[in-house]
Amino acid sequence: MVRTSRELARRMEEHGQKTYPEECCGILLGSTDGDETVILDVVEIDNLQEDNRRRRFLITPKQYLQAERAASERNLQLLGFYHSHPDHPAIPSEFDREHALPWFTYIVLSVACGEAKVMTAWFLSESRDRFNETPLSIETTRPVKIEEERGSGR
Ligand SMILES: [Zn+2]
Numbered sequence: 001m002v003r004t005s006r007e008l009a010r011r012m013e014e015h016g017q018k019t020y021p022e023e024c025c026g027i028l029l030g031s032t033d034g035d036e037t038v039i040l041d042v043v044e045i046d047n048l049q050e051d052n053r054r055r056r057f058l059i060t061p062k063q064y065l066q067a068e069r070a071a072s073e074r075n076l077q078l079l080g081f082y083h084s085h086p087d088h089p090a091i092p093s094e095f096d097r098e099h100a101l102p103w104f105t106y107i108v109l110s111v112a113c114g115e116a117k118v119m120t121a122w123f124l125s126e127s128r129d130r131f132n133e134t135p136l137s138i139e140t141t142r143p144v145k146i147e148e149e150r151g152s153g154r
Helices: 006-019 061-073 094-098
Strands: 002-005 025-033 036-045 077-086 105-112 115-124 131-134 136-139
Touching: 002 006, 006 036, 006 077, 006 105, 006 115, 006 136, 025 061, 025 105, 036 061, 036 077, 036 105, 061 077, 115 136
Parallel strands: 002 036, 002 136, 077 105
Antiparallel strands: 025 036, 025 077, 105 115, 115 131
16 A cells, blocks of 8 residues: 555646656655555656657666655655656556566556546566556545654654
8 A cells, every 4th residue: 555645646747747748757755664655755856768758767876866865865765756657558568667676666647638647556576577556545634654653652
């Protein structure tokens, strides 16, 4: 299960609409504990893929380092990445699978004719041979860190 807020979902949708018909991509930050992942912030990154920006997003090693830094500055974990599929279903592509890592959360957002439509969440299987969809809960109140929600004695 991946949880986030309506506000953060809207920020990803607006990003996807802004970059349409090209893909947008960004970083997911938050906290995670076993089966539960809570997205507490999202950060936009530039799509540096040169040849086919409509279909492929690519995170460079430099952007990966920036993502790690953004997470530590906010005292959050780097959970994974989101990107849009302009005029394409919200299902990870073969290219996405080949470039994904098993411990990250991937959010895919379909943008049809410039309008954000469907948002889905995925994890890569341990063997990296397929993506498994996981429920995405978009909540009206802003989720808090899992540690804080469980009240670790404070
Ligand atoms: Zn994709």
